Amino acid sequence: MSSNHFSTEPILERFIFKNRLLICLLFLLATLFLSWKMVTGLRVDASFQKMIPLNHPFIQNMLNNMESGSSGNTIRIAVSNNNGDIFDAEYMEVLKNLNDEVFFLPGVDRSKLKSLWTPSVRWTQVTEEGFAGGPVIPQTYDGTQASLDELRQNILRSGQVGQLVANDFESSIISAPLFERDPETGKALDYRGLSDSLEELREKYNEQGVSLHIVGIAKVFGDLFDGVQAIVMFFIMAIGITAVLLFLYSRCLRSTLVPLFTSLVAVVWQIGLLATFGYGLDLYSVLVPFLIFAIGVSHGVQIINSVGVEAAAGADKLTAARRAFRSLYIPGMVALASDAIGFLTLLIIEIQVIQDLAMTASIGVAAIILTNLVLLPVLMSFAGPSEKSVARIRAKQQDEGGVWGLLSHFAHPKVVPVSVVIAILGFGFGIYKAQDLKVGDLDPGAPEFHPDSRYNMDNLFLTSNYSTSADQFVVMVKTGVESCSTYPVMEAIDRYMWKMENVEGVQKAISLVTVSKRVITGLNEGNIKWQTLSRNPYVLNSSVSNAGSLFNSDCSMAPVVLYLDDHKAETLERVVAATKAFAESNNNDDMQFLLATGNSGIEAATNEVIGKAQAEMLIWVYFVVSVLCLLTFRSLRAVFCIVIPLGLTSVLCQALMAYMGIGVKVATLPVIALGVGIGVDYGIYIYSRLESYLKQGMPLQEAYHKTLQITGKAVTFTGMTLAIGVGTWIFSPLKFQADMGILLTFMFIWNMIGAIWLLPALARFFIKSENLQGTGEKKSETSGKLSTV
Structure with missing residues (x-):
C-alpha cells in the first residue's frame, strides 16, 4: 500500500459516495431479485455419490461393476x-x-x-x-x-x-x-x-x-436432515447473540443494526446466487450461510469502528464514512479475497460435497465484498454513529493506559523473546501431538452422530446381536466371461479369504467359494474332509449354481465380502494394505482383485483422498494467503508477521484434533482451510494500521499502542463474535457439526490471540531497524505515557 493511502481520495471512493442513492437503489433491486430466487429456486440436495470420491480407483471399480457389485447403499x-x-x-x-x-x-x-x-x-x-x-x-x-x-x-x-x-x-x-x-x-x-x-x-x-x-447410508442421510433443521435455531441464536454483543460494543443502535442488516443481505445474496447458478445446499454447505453471516459481521465491525474513530476526531457522518472506506477497502478486500481463496483451495479435494462447500462459501464471500465494503459505509454515511457512542470513543481514546497500554508491551524488547520462545514451544508441542492425528473415522457407528444418538444405538443393537457387522468391505474379482468359477480363480479367492480372515479387524469372509465348499461337502455325505474345492470343472460349476448373488450374470466378476469389526481408520488401513499386497502378487491377465466397494470400501477410498489432499490443501492455502499479503504490503517481513501466527494455530488445531480423537475426514478437513482463510483477517487489519503508524516515524511500541486503540478492540470483538457464533454448534445434535464448532472456535480465538500477541513480537524481528528508532523517546500526548522501550 502506498504511503499516502490514508490521505488520498481514490476514484472508487468518489464514485461510490457521489452516487449514494443510486448505490442503495441498485442494492435494493438486487436484494429483492435474489430474495425471490432464494424462495423459489433453492433446493436441498442430498446425493450418495456427492459424498464419495468418484474419480478414485476404488469407486471407479465399483461403478464399472455396479450391475453385480454391492454399492454399500x-x-x-x-x-x-x-x-x-x-x-x-x-x-x-x-x-x-x-x-x-x-x-x-x-x-x-x-x-x-x-x-x-x-x-x-x-x-x-x-x-x-x-x-x-x-x-x-x-x-x-x-x-x-x-x-x-x-x-x-x-x-x-x-x-x-x-x-x-x-x-x-x-x-x-x-x-x-x-x-x-x-x-x-x-x-x-x-x-x-x-x-x-x-x-x-x-x-x-x-x-x-x-x-x-x-x-444404512440412506438412514444416515435422513437423520442428518432432521439434525440440520436445528441449524435454523442456531442461526437465530447467533443473530441474537451477535446483536447483543454489537450493541455492547458500540453502544449505538444504528451501529448495531446496520452491520447486522448488511450481513443478512450477504446471506440472502449468497443463497439467491446459488439458486441462480443452479446449485443447492447439501448437508455440509448448509452450514456455510452461518459462517458468511459471522464473517460479514466481523468485517462490518472494522468499518463501524473506523467510522466511530473518525467521527470522534470531528468528522461529519459523510466524511467519517468516506475516511473509513478509504482506510479499510484495501485491507478489507485482501482479507476477504484471502477468505475466498482459502475456500477455493478445497476444490483440489475430489469429493463433490467439499467442492460444493467451497463454491458456496466463495460466492458468499463475494457477496460480503459488496455488502460490507460498499453498502455498509454508504448506509453509515446516512445514519452515522450516535453522539453517545462518539463521546464514549473519545473518552476511551483519552485513556492513556488501560488494557491497550498493557497489551502494547507485547512489542517491548524484553517481552518479545519470551513470546518467541513460547511460540517455538507451541510449534514443537503441536507437531509432536499432531503425529497422533488420524485420517478417517475413529469411532464405531456413524461418526456424524453422537454415540447416544438413535442411529448409533440402532447400530449398536445390530453389532451386539448379529455375527456379521454393518461394516462391509467388498473386493471384486474380475475374470473373463464364464471364468469366475474356474479352479484357478476359486483357489485364489480361497487363499485371499484365508489371508483376510487372519487380518485383525476382519470378522468373516464370504464368497462363492463359501457356497461351493458347503455344496461339495453335502454331495459327499457331509464329510468335513470334503470341505474343499474340486478341480473338476463340472463339480465346481454345479456347486455354485445356486450362488447367483455372489457372481454376475456372465460370471465375469465374483465379489468377496469382508465383514469388519468397525470402520475405524486403522482397521481400513490394515484391510486395504493386505488386499493390495495380495492383489500385487496374484493379479494376472486372467484375474484381477479390484478394490473396493461396500460401505467400508467407499470409506477407505474417501480416507485415501483426504489423506493425500490434506497436505496439498494446506500448502495451497498458505501459498495463496502469503502471495496476497506480499502483493498488498510489498514486503516479505509483513508476510512473516501475518502468516506465522496462522501456522501456529493450524499446528495446535491438529494437536487438539489428535487429543480429542477427531479424525481428518469430510466434515473436519474444510475447517483447516476455513480457519486459515478467515483467521488471516486479524493480521491484515492489525498490520495495515501498524504499518501506517510506523511510516509516520513512530517507535514500534507506540505505533502498536495506537493500532490497538483503533483496531485492537475491533479485532478482539471480531474474534469473540466469530467464536461465540460457531461455538453454539458445539450443542448440535449432529456430532460432525459439533466437531466443526469446537475446531472453528479454537482457531478463531487462537488466530485472534496470535495476531495481538505474536504479530508485534515478530514485527520487532522482521521490520527494518530504522522503523524502530526513537524507542526510548517519550511517547506522544495522543498515545499517553508508556514505559520506555
Missing part, C-alpha cells in the same frame, strides 16, 4: 420381538406385513430384498438321497406350533443365524438394497422422503409389539 431393518423370540405367530405376521411395505418403498431394489419371508432365503440339507431344501418359510406355513417348529429347523439349516436372524433368536433383519436413482421416476433417490417413510413404519409397528432398529 443398503437399508437393514432389525425387527425385534418385544414379547419373546421370533418363533411366534403374531411376530411372523407382523414381519410379513413389514416386509411387504418395505418391498414397495421408493428406490428399493426389490429383486435383492432379503428377509425370512423372501423366497431367495433358503435352507439346504444333506440326506441319504442327496440334497433337500426350500424356502425358509415353506408354502405350507400357517402359523401353527408345528409350522413354527419347522421354521426353527429351517433357520438352523439355512446358515442365516447371525446374519438375517439374531444369535439370540429375538430379532430378524429385512435387508433392502437401494438404487441411487428411483427406477419409477428416474430422479435421484429422495433420502429424506425415504427416511420419513421408515420412521412412519417404525412408529406404526412399535404399536404392534415389535421394535425397529434401522441402519
Whole structure:
C-alpha cells in the first residue's frame, strides 16, 4: 500500500459516495431479485455419490461393476420381538406385513430384498438321497406350533443365524438394497422422503409389539436432515447473540443494526446466487450461510469502528464514512479475497460435497465484498454513529493506559523473546501431538452422530446381536466371461479369504467359494474332509449354481465380502494394505482383485483422498494467503508477521484434533482451510494500521499502542463474535457439526490471540531497524505515557 493511502481520495471512493442513492437503489433491486430466487429456486440436495470420491480407483471399480457389485447403499431393518423370540405367530405376521411395505418403498431394489419371508432365503440339507431344501418359510406355513417348529429347523439349516436372524433368536433383519436413482421416476433417490417413510413404519409397528432398529447410508442421510433443521435455531441464536454483543460494543443502535442488516443481505445474496447458478445446499454447505453471516459481521465491525474513530476526531457522518472506506477497502478486500481463496483451495479435494462447500462459501464471500465494503459505509454515511457512542470513543481514546497500554508491551524488547520462545514451544508441542492425528473415522457407528444418538444405538443393537457387522468391505474379482468359477480363480479367492480372515479387524469372509465348499461337502455325505474345492470343472460349476448373488450374470466378476469389526481408520488401513499386497502378487491377465466397494470400501477410498489432499490443501492455502499479503504490503517481513501466527494455530488445531480423537475426514478437513482463510483477517487489519503508524516515524511500541486503540478492540470483538457464533454448534445434535464448532472456535480465538500477541513480537524481528528508532523517546500526548522501550 502506498504511503499516502490514508490521505488520498481514490476514484472508487468518489464514485461510490457521489452516487449514494443510486448505490442503495441498485442494492435494493438486487436484494429483492435474489430474495425471490432464494424462495423459489433453492433446493436441498442430498446425493450418495456427492459424498464419495468418484474419480478414485476404488469407486471407479465399483461403478464399472455396479450391475453385480454391492454399492454399500443398503437399508437393514432389525425387527425385534418385544414379547419373546421370533418363533411366534403374531411376530411372523407382523414381519410379513413389514416386509411387504418395505418391498414397495421408493428406490428399493426389490429383486435383492432379503428377509425370512423372501423366497431367495433358503435352507439346504444333506440326506441319504442327496440334497433337500426350500424356502425358509415353506408354502405350507400357517402359523401353527408345528409350522413354527419347522421354521426353527429351517433357520438352523439355512446358515442365516447371525446374519438375517439374531444369535439370540429375538430379532430378524429385512435387508433392502437401494438404487441411487428411483427406477419409477428416474430422479435421484429422495433420502429424506425415504427416511420419513421408515420412521412412519417404525412408529406404526412399535404399536404392534415389535421394535425397529434401522441402519444404512440412506438412514444416515435422513437423520442428518432432521439434525440440520436445528441449524435454523442456531442461526437465530447467533443473530441474537451477535446483536447483543454489537450493541455492547458500540453502544449505538444504528451501529448495531446496520452491520447486522448488511450481513443478512450477504446471506440472502449468497443463497439467491446459488439458486441462480443452479446449485443447492447439501448437508455440509448448509452450514456455510452461518459462517458468511459471522464473517460479514466481523468485517462490518472494522468499518463501524473506523467510522466511530473518525467521527470522534470531528468528522461529519459523510466524511467519517468516506475516511473509513478509504482506510479499510484495501485491507478489507485482501482479507476477504484471502477468505475466498482459502475456500477455493478445497476444490483440489475430489469429493463433490467439499467442492460444493467451497463454491458456496466463495460466492458468499463475494457477496460480503459488496455488502460490507460498499453498502455498509454508504448506509453509515446516512445514519452515522450516535453522539453517545462518539463521546464514549473519545473518552476511551483519552485513556492513556488501560488494557491497550498493557497489551502494547507485547512489542517491548524484553517481552518479545519470551513470546518467541513460547511460540517455538507451541510449534514443537503441536507437531509432536499432531503425529497422533488420524485420517478417517475413529469411532464405531456413524461418526456424524453422537454415540447416544438413535442411529448409533440402532447400530449398536445390530453389532451386539448379529455375527456379521454393518461394516462391509467388498473386493471384486474380475475374470473373463464364464471364468469366475474356474479352479484357478476359486483357489485364489480361497487363499485371499484365508489371508483376510487372519487380518485383525476382519470378522468373516464370504464368497462363492463359501457356497461351493458347503455344496461339495453335502454331495459327499457331509464329510468335513470334503470341505474343499474340486478341480473338476463340472463339480465346481454345479456347486455354485445356486450362488447367483455372489457372481454376475456372465460370471465375469465374483465379489468377496469382508465383514469388519468397525470402520475405524486403522482397521481400513490394515484391510486395504493386505488386499493390495495380495492383489500385487496374484493379479494376472486372467484375474484381477479390484478394490473396493461396500460401505467400508467407499470409506477407505474417501480416507485415501483426504489423506493425500490434506497436505496439498494446506500448502495451497498458505501459498495463496502469503502471495496476497506480499502483493498488498510489498514486503516479505509483513508476510512473516501475518502468516506465522496462522501456522501456529493450524499446528495446535491438529494437536487438539489428535487429543480429542477427531479424525481428518469430510466434515473436519474444510475447517483447516476455513480457519486459515478467515483467521488471516486479524493480521491484515492489525498490520495495515501498524504499518501506517510506523511510516509516520513512530517507535514500534507506540505505533502498536495506537493500532490497538483503533483496531485492537475491533479485532478482539471480531474474534469473540466469530467464536461465540460457531461455538453454539458445539450443542448440535449432529456430532460432525459439533466437531466443526469446537475446531472453528479454537482457531478463531487462537488466530485472534496470535495476531495481538505474536504479530508485534515478530514485527520487532522482521521490520527494518530504522522503523524502530526513537524507542526510548517519550511517547506522544495522543498515545499517553508508556514505559520506555
